[in-house]
Amino acid sequence: MSEHISHIEYVANVRSRIGEIARAMIGGELSFLEGARKLVDLRHAAGISDEDVDFRVFVVIESDTDDLPLGEIRNFWLQSALSNLNTEIDDAESWARTIGFSACESLVRRFDSGIG
Numbered sequence: 001m002s003e004h005i006s007h008i009e010y011v012a013n014v015r016s017r018i019g020e021i022a023r024a025m026i027g028g029e030l031s032f033l034e035g036a037r038k039l040v041d042l043r044h045a046a047g048i049s050d051e052d053v054d055f056r057v058f059v060v061i062e063s064d065t066d067d068l069p070l071g072e073i074r075n076f077w078l079q080s081a082l083s084n085l086n087t088e089i090d091d092a093e094s095w096a097r098t099i100g101f102s103a104c105e106s107l108v109r110r111f112d113s114g115i116g
Helices: 007-026 032-042 053-065 071-076 079-111
Strands: none
Touching: 007 032, 007 079, 032 053, 032 079, 053 079
């Protein structure tokens, strides 16, 4: 027997996930670059407008850093190539944290259930 959830429940779950991601970014458990990518991917499923001020920050971060290898994809890169990019990635992470921190705080206030 499969369990189905309503669209309203689905959106609520996605929004809660957005709050969790933002909380993890603030807490240093998730990089701002990777977190921005996750948030941008969830934006439409959560019914968030393209004009949302908080999400526009993460769209900018994702757009400006989409060429940087992050997460699992790094396993497919040569170590020498990654070494050459480490400074750029570190600088981008610092920049993303600077411009994204207050937007993360706002997303936590808006969507984090505090559970989990």
